[in-house]
Amino acid sequence: MAGSASGQARMDVDLTADDYADFAVYVYKRPELRRRRYRSHLRFAILMVVALLAYLVWQTWDGKGPNWGQLLPVYFQGLAVGLGILAVLALAYEYVLPALVKMNTRRMLARQPDDLFLGRHQLDFGPEGISDSTAAASGRMDWSDVRRVEETPEHLYVILGTLQGVIIPKRGQDAATLDAVRGQLRAHVADTQLMPSAQAH
Incomplete structure (x- = not known):
């Protein structure tokens, strides 16, 4: 009282422990950290687009330039697969990871209970x-x-x-x-x- x-x-x-687990999930879902994750996903997507194109240009270079007829189908196929995997991982970060954060917080406090907290x-x-x-x-x-x-x-x-x-x-x-x-x-x-x-x- x-x-x-x-x-x-x-x-x-x-x-x-549940209070700390709830707080960990709450912080994870706050807009500030969510925006930071989105920026990280976007940077990785841009890096993948550029790196894949550069690699395929190098692989198909024939002394005069890249072989676009050979390059483009492989590039778009690889890009579709890569971006699809990235989308799945991004969704996992938003919907699967919070449950893991909550579980790990509870487990940590159960293993090492701390009277200060x-x-x-x-x-x-x-x-x-x-x-x-x-x-x-x-x-x-x-x-x-x-x-x-x-x-x-x-x-x-x-x-x-x-x-x-x-x-x-x-x-x-x-x-x-x-x-x-x-x-x-x-x-x-x-x-x-x-x-x-x-x-x-």
């Missing part, structure tokens, strides 16, 4: 930042280090970097606590993207 004071909010959460955390949202305390350690993330806040039906994610963030499970929290935490996040993070139902509070 958590209470809030003027300019502060407190929340007690129980972080599980799993279990009970007390989160304090104050003027300076977010303080995170467990039975074994404590630390603080300054507001200046936070890039954005994003809310899902199950979590609030405080994004610190491309692959880093503070995971805030909403399960078991009362409405007043969640509203107090959202208020602190809105007050200190310019890019706070809350769910429509929470925007009105």
